[in-house]
Amino acid sequence: MRLAFKIAARFLKSSKGQTILIVLGIAIGVSVQVFIGTLIQGLQKSLIDKTVGSSSQITVTSKNDNKVIKDWKSKIKDIKSLNVGINSVSAVADSSGFIKKGDKTEPILLRGVTFSAADSIYKISSNIVDGTKPSSDNEILVGKDLKKDMGLKLGDKVTILTPQGTRQEVKITGFYDLKVSSINKSWIITNLKTAQTIFNFGDNITSIEMQVDDVFKADIIAADIKSKLNESNLNVDNWKVENAATLSGLSGQSASSIMIQVFVLISVILGIASVLAITVMQKSKQLGILKAMGIKDRVASLIFLFEGLILGIFGAIFGVLIGLGLTYSFTKFALNPDGTPLVPLYFDYKFIVLSAFIAVASSTIAALIPAIKSSKLNPIEVIKNG
Template sequence: MRLGYKIAKRFLKSNLGQTFFIILGIAIGVSVQIFIGSLIQGLQKSLIDKTIGNSPQITITSLTDDKRILDYDKMIADIKTVDSSIDKVSIASDNAAFLEYGSNSQSLLVRGFNIEDANKIYNFIDRLKEGTYPQKENEIILGIDLKDEYGMKLNDTVKITTPNQKIMNCKVVGFYDLNVASVNKSWAITTLETSQNMFDTNNSVTSIEIQVNSNSTFIADQIGVKISDKLNNSSIKVDNWKAQNAQLLSGLQGQSISSIMIQVFVLISVVLGIASVLAITVMQKSRQIGILKAMGIRNSTTSYIFLFEGLILGFFGAVLGIAFGLGLSFAFTKFAIGPDGAPVVALYISYPFIAGSGLIAIASSLLAAFIPAIRSSKLNPIDIIRNN
């Protein structure tokens, strides 16, 4: 085997130009794989973060006529024991109301939270543009779009009318921006106690909202089933983001499939290129191989020569390709930027994916060398020497 390795190195060094272009071809294939794969994964991660990164991934609502959930403390205690990937749990009391400010009026969704728990999901505090979060009774925060539309200011008082014609004056203590115009114009966020008192709902909520850790985002539906089985309550409904965002999920799956197809065809072209070049090398080196066999080298050793060639070419091609791929991905984030100067798609580096791409390139190169290796082992030294 060692002799086969030494001869393989000598063969590769004897035609450095050809060796360089084979390595370059492999490197380009690997770099395309890494760039396309990283781009698609970065795009998907960005879409997921923007869509559900700061929102619940599992939501429990009531199927009763009043849409209220009682005894939610016990439910939360049970939920936290279902799966270790359950990261954040929050409760919400949502009610439709009517907002009046000066001569302006509109419908509104009043959302009451335990602010500290809800902030872990929605990140309200970091998204406050002005003021602070509600801490006392009858304090609310509104969206920045509503502020701009009506010309509101901090500490202004707004009138909120409930469906039961109950009127409450609330103090605006802050303005948030959740980067969704419809939300910024329609949500009034307050404390759980304020919402319950405003709508006379006593100690009840309308939903329990759950977020799982980032590694479990795509199995939120399975975790939702576990939660449903654990609670075993026919008066509630357990929903998940995958069911609520079927079109987004379909788009992500389409992106993944197209990325895999591109990578497969690039890999096939690399394998065919290596196999054809090594097959030609067998013909070019047939005289040397014949002489070596006449000197007593076994057929297995001649096979090792080309297997080692494939391994060496694949290794250096993979290393160079990883460097090219990372460089291309980094350059893309610097040149493809949005109006705010941020990258259109953030740089996403998955070390397992990059290592996997390199190993696949090496394995493919080794596979491509099998046919030339078998062919070389079948060469008859007498025929070769006679014909040359």
């Protein structure tokens, strides 16, 4: 085997121009795979982050007329006991109402949360643009768009009105920007107790919101949660049902990316196989002499398999470097109006390693045909017709 490797390396060195062209061909194929794959993954991650990255991916709600969930603490405990990839669980008490300041009144959704839990989903604390989050009852956060519409300031006292006729004066402690205009205009965020008191929920809540490690498994995890809770008066919804169009677009992107990569891979394999087949013809005299000196057919075959392996390794290394360079460059010149990358830089190292491995394996497999052809060479005929 060592002899076959040395001969393979010598053959490649003796035809440096041809070797460089093959390595370059493999590198271009790998770079296209890495560039397209990384670009699509970055685009998908960005889309997921914007769609459900900072929102509930699984939500438990009540089917009852009053929309409240009783004994919610034990239900959250049951959910957390499931080892299915749930990373955040937040209890929410919310309902529609109105906010009034002077002669201005706007419809709102008052959301009562436990900030330590809700932060892991909505990143509320990091999205406060002015002031601080509520530290006691009857304090609220207001979205920046609603602030602008109503001319609100920090420390202002406003009145929350409910459809049931309840009126509660609350104090504004901060303003937030969750990057969604409809939310910034309608959500009023407060602590759980304040919302429960204003809407007369008692110690009940209206929903349990969750995020998971793998967003594409949200439907499977939701089914596990529904089975665990086992209550007919509860709905367990997930983002995949609510965002079917987005999911379809992501699936289409993945399918197109895979197809492009497959066709690039096929072209690389055919190119390597054809060049190495020509090499067998070019090196037939040398192979004939080596066989006449006692080299076995198996060793002759290994020579070309090693050539394919060596070419694949160097092609994969250069291809990955070129692909990552192209991806990085793309994020520098393809920019949004605010200067942020059009597609965020995202490297999936497992995908990159897999692309390199596939390139090496494909290059080695492509060498099978010339390897088989070399093993069938008759040394006497080759030398005679040399």
